[in-house]
Amino acid sequence: MKLLDKIGREFSGYNIVESAKRLKDRKPLQCSLYVTDRCNLDCAYCTEYDNSRPHPSIDELKKWVRKIRELGTMRIALVGGEPLTHPDIVELVRYCRELGFATSLTTNGFLLTRKLVAELEEAGLQVMQISVDRMTPSAITKKSFKTVLPKLDYFRDSKISLHITGVICADTLPEAQAVLETGLSRGIPTEVRLVHADPLRRFRVDRGQREELEQFIDSMIERKRRGEKIHTSEAILNYQRSLLRGEHVEWTCAAGYKLFFVSAQGKFWICSMVHTNKHIMDVTLDDLYANYKKKSCQEGCGVYCAVSASLLVEKPVRVLGKEILARAKRVPSLLGPLSGTRIGHTTPENATNPNGAHEMNGSSHGRPAAEDRVALGERA
Numbered sequence: 001m002k003l004l005d006k007i008g009r010e011f012s013g014y015n016i017v018e019s020a021k022r023l024k025d026r027k028p029l030q031c032s033l034y035v036t037d038r039c040n041l042d043c044a045y046c047t048e049y050d051n052s053r054p055h056p057s058i059d060e061l062k063k064w065v066r067k068i069r070e071l072g073t074m075r076i077a078l079v080g081g082e083p084l085t086h087p088d089i090v091e092l093v094r095y096c097r098e099l100g101f102a103t104s105l106t107t108n109g110f111l112l113t114r115k116l117v118a119e120l121e122e123a124g125l126q127v128m129q130i131s132v133d134r135m136t137p138s139a140i141t142k143k144s145f146k147t148v149l150p151k152l153d154y155f156r157d158s159k160i161s162l163h164i165t166g167v168i169c170a171d172t173l174p175e176a177q178a179v180l181e182t183g184l185s186r187g188i189p190t191e192v193r194l195v196h197a198d199p200l201r202r203f204r205v206d207r208g209q210r211e212e213l214e215q216f217i218d219s220m221i222e223r224k225r226r227g228e229k230i231h232t233s234e235a236i237l238n239y240q241r242s243l244l245r246g247e248h249v250e251w252t253c254a255a256g257y258k259l260f261f262v263s264a265q266g267k268f269w270i271c272s273m274v275h276t277n278k279h280i281m282d283v284t285l286d287d288l289y290a291n292y293k294k295k296s297c298q299e300g301c302g303v304y305c306a307v308s309a310s311l312l313v314e315k316p317v318r319v320l321g322k323e324i325l326a327r328a329k330r331v332p333s334l335l336g337p338l339s340g341t342r343i344g345h346t347t348p349e350n351a352t353n354p355n356g357a358h359e360m361n362g363s364s365h366g367r368p369a370a371e372d373r374v375a376l377g378e379r380a
């Protein structure tokens with residue numbers, strides 16, 4: 001990839017003009033659509049899958065995305081369950097692109113093949129998040145580099161911007177550092193984030209040792225400031241640190257307004273945790289705006305995409321400015337001799353110096369290209 005292309009890709013996700021418009025008007029920036037409730041895995045921390053339910057039909061999904069677009073939504077994040085289990089996922093991606101959505105997809109990666117990656121790229125998918133929690137599978141989560149590493153090669157010359165996201169809990173914490181290094185050493189923007197709070201005690205996991213978690217987050221903040229491709233924005237790293245310390249954070253939740261979720265039954269959800277029974281087809285812009293308020297569930301909220309969007313709406317200059325600065329620090333590393341490092345061909349040198357291995361496909365954040373990927377690319 002040419003140097004200018006690489007530099008351009010570091011910033012391509014910003015689309016500042018478009019995003020700025022959406023920050024000022026009353027229209028939504030992003031919708032996360034559950035393409036299906038079905039999943040091929042059973043992560044112990046997850047409450048977002050249900051194999052007793054059939055896939056929604058492609059016609060239903062298309063009807064819902066038309067409506068989501070009519071509301072003025074810029075970006076659509078295809079989530080689940082596992083979106084790649086849906087037989088019509090490529091057609092859905094193509095349709096979302098035809099409607100003008102910036103389009104991303106979050107997957108556990110198990111069903112990825114070279115052919116499917118090529119089809120998704122051809123359909124116009126812009127961003128893919130692959131979830132990787134550990135180096136090797138465990139009883140808690142099977143999402144590990146053991147499965148995903150061989151698949152990274154499919155993205156070598158792909159236009160799809162890839163990033164990796166892991167969940168930190170007691171089971172994954174001992175390997176979280178290795179997950180981070182493995183992704184970064186291949187030039188892939190990578191993040192590991194605290195498991196959501198679990199007030200209803202539905203998860204089968206523990207969060208992990210507070211001191212260790214705090215140290216780890218501090219080290220990510222430092223590396224982010226040095227320009228390494230830590231995928232989480234500094235705002236959300238700071239937020240996670242405050243969560244661990246039990247500190248109050250001042251913010252107003254914009255979920256249900258600037259970003260919202262649509263279930264695999266077509267129901268409008270405020271976020272992944274707060275559901276309503278209203279059908280997306282009946283939702284108006286006024287309904288959305290009515291959700292812009294402080295919410296009783298804010299304290300300890302772990303829906304990072306919602307926190308991110310909310311902080312961006314409140315403090316766009318501060319949040320965007322920090323991220324642009326962090327990305328600018330990456331530019332010198334694009335000039336180095338290792339910039340052609342191939343994915344999956346890591347030397348010990350660049351494994352310990354992740355900033356030395358470079359661009360794989362230029363992704364810089366977890367959301368579609370029309371987004372500002374600074375704070376909004378985070379999947380809850």
Ligand SMILES: C[S@@+](CC[C@H](N)C(=O)[O-])C[C@H]1O[C@@H](n2cnc3c(N)ncnc32)[C@H](O)[C@@H]1O
Binds near residue numbers: 046080196203
């Ligand atoms: C619900 S999954 C759906 C997409 C796909 N099945 C996957 O695992 O990537 C979306 C993202 O949410 C994350 N996730 C699920 N439960 C979580 C929890 N309790 N805390 C934090 N992240 C969680 C997953 O790891 C994944 O990155």
Ligand code: SF4
Binds near residue numbers: 040041081108
């Ligand atoms: S996190 Fe993703 S892969 Fe794991 S059970 Fe939930 S939906 Fe499935």
Ligand code: SF4
Binds near residue numbers: 253
């Ligand atoms: S505070 Fe968190 S849990 Fe509550 S509605 Fe907002 S995003 Fe959802």
